Amino acid sequence: MSGDIIVMGGGIIGLSCALELRRRGLHVTLLEKGPCGGQASGAAAGMLAPYSENIESPDEFFRLCRESLSLYPQWQQAVKDISGVSFEYAETGSLYVARHEADLLALESRLEWQRSWGSGGEILTGSALFDAEPGLTREAVAALRTPVESHVYAPDLTEAVKRACLASGVQIQEHLGRIELAEWRERVALRAQNSERFEADRLLISTGAWVQEMSEPLGIRIPVHPIRGQICAYTWNEEREPLRHLVFTSQGYLVQKANGTLVCGASEDIAGFDTSVTDKGIRRLTEWNKQVLPVLGEVQPFHRWAGLRPAVLDGRPLIGRLNNAGHIFVAAGHYRNGILLSPVTAALIADSVEGKPLPEWCGAFRPNRFGEVQAGAFSGK
Numbered sequence: 592m593s594g595d596i597i598v599m600g601g602g603i604i605g606l607s608c609a610l611e612l613r614r615r616g617l618h619v620t621l622l623e624k625g626p627c628g629g630q631a632s633g634a635a636a637g638m639l640a641p642y643s644e645n646i647e648s649p650d651e652f653f654r655l656c657r658e659s660l661s662l663y664p665q666w667q668q669a670v671k672d673i674s675g676v677s678f679e680y681a682e683t684g685s686l687y688v689a690r691h692e693a694d695l696l697a698l699e700s701r702l703e704w705q706r707s708w709g710s711g712g713e714i715l716t717g718s719a720l721f722d723a724e725p726g727l728t729r730e731a732v733a734a735l736r737t738p739v740e741s742h743v744y745a746p747d748l749t750e751a752v753k754r755a756c757l758a759s760g761v762q763i764q765e766h767l768g769r770i771e772l773a774e775w776r777e778r779v780a781l782r783a784q785n786s787e788r789f790e791a792d793r794l795l796i797s798t799g800a801w802v803q804e805m806s807e808p809l810g811i812r813i814p815v816h817p818i819r820g821q822i823c824a825y826t827w828n829e830e831r832e833p834l835r836h837l838v839f840t841s842q843g844y845l846v847q848k849a850n851g852t853l854v855c856g857a858s859e860d861i862a863g864f865d866t867s868v869t870d871k872g873i874r875r876l877t878e879w880n881k882q883v884l885p886v887l888g889e890v891q892p893f894h895r896w897a898g899l900r901p902a903v904l905d906g907r908p909l910i911g912r913l914n915n916a917g918h919i920f921v922a923a924g925h926y927r928n929g930i931l932l933s934p935v936t937a938a939l940i941a942d943s944v945e946g947k948p949l950p951e952w953c954g955a956f957r958p959n960r961f962g963e964v965q966a967g968a969f970s971g972k
């Protein structure tokens with residue numbers, strides 16, 4: 592593949608796509624208005640949990656998540672090899688915990704369909720449950736154990752993908768301030784706040800929760816909105832029993848990190864682009880945490896933060912080429928699962944840029960699926 596491409600946005604999605612495009616031979620320039628990884632990607636808990644995140648049915652989104660999980664072992668190793676940077680990747684498995692008898696039926700029906708999709712799941716009760724996770728509340732009646740789920744340390748992963756991009760020859764420009772689309776109908780030109788101009792044959796838009804800003808210039812509806820996630824971490828000294836699995840309930844999750852912290856998330860708030868942390872948001876987490884892991888009643892989180900998940904109206908990310916501009920591609924709207932979905936998104940975008948048809952089921956992620964808007968005053972030249 593030859594030619595050049597600009598990637599707009601340096602979160603995990605833009606960086607992963609930039610790396611894959613470079614590996615396939617393109618000249619890639621990545622433009623980021625702030626620091627790479629400074630938004631949702633640096634805030635994420637790093638769970639790679641397609642089964643725990645998709646509890647209803649095996650739709651196209653579940654399929655995408657599962658496909659990405661299967662790419663992870665090789666992909667994360669390639670990122671480590673290319674970047675020379677190490678980061679935590681832990682194949683711990685997960686427990687989805689039920690605290691009421693009535694919830695057991697729901698776990699059983701999930702177990703049935705998820706096993707046929709390779710979860711390797713089983714339901715644990717009684718002593719088997721507490722042997723598997725000794726710190727769990729004795730009020731837990733059962734848990735669905737999914738051994739194939741895992742997690743990464745997301746800020747370190749994001750930094751490693753950036754380093755891998757640089758080592759591979761991706762040009763990265765950060766801290767550019769506001770970047771606007773100046774031309775797009777044939778070639779692409781972008782203008783940064785300091786008036787610097789960048790040109791390329793092709794463009795990939797991967798600006799996370801900000802992707803809707805491209806709606807008017809491109810004349811397509813992009814219904815993506817920020818959903819704030821507040822999250823916190825406890826220090827975890829060696830005297831306490833470490834958590835062995837990712838632990839989910841219907842109210843949230845807990846994940847033990849190798850750096851001696853226990854990360855607990857996360858709220859889902861509508862607060863526009865505000866990333867502040869509120870006492871109310873964190874209190875809801877701490878109150879819930881101690882009901883799942885009673886030892887957390889004795890301690891307070893030492894760190895609290897928040898990030899903006901890019902949520903699409905129909906819950907599915909936007910991945911692929913624009914119908915109305917074949918040289919423009921979108922990879923955005925990964926909501927709660929952008930860390931998990933990085934490898935599959937990068938592979939699909941690179942295939943798309945190479946002109947390969949995407950599998951039919953990936954039609955569910957077409958970026959044009961919400962139709963057009965009036966282009967307004969913008970001419971696109």
Ligand SMILES: Cc1cc2nc3c(=O)[nH]c(=O)nc-3n(C[C@H](O)[C@H](O)[C@H](O)COP(=O)(O)OP(=O)(O)OC[C@H]3O[C@@H](n4cnc5c(N)ncnc54)[C@H](O)[C@@H]3O)c2cc1C
Nearest residue numbers: 600602604630631632636637638799820898928929930931
């Ligand atoms: C609290 C929390 C916990 C999460 N936990 C998990 C998890 O456990 N597992 C998981 O898979 N996912 C998780 N997620 C979701 C995941 O973080 C996101 O889906 C993912 O980070 C989205 O990546 P992105 O690159 O699209 O967006 P971002 O990381 O937000 O990156 C977008 C980038 O684009 C830049 N940008 C915006 N506009 C422009 C412009 N005009 N020009 C140039 N650059 C621009 C921004 O500055 C930003 O750096 C979590 C999210 C949150 C908030």
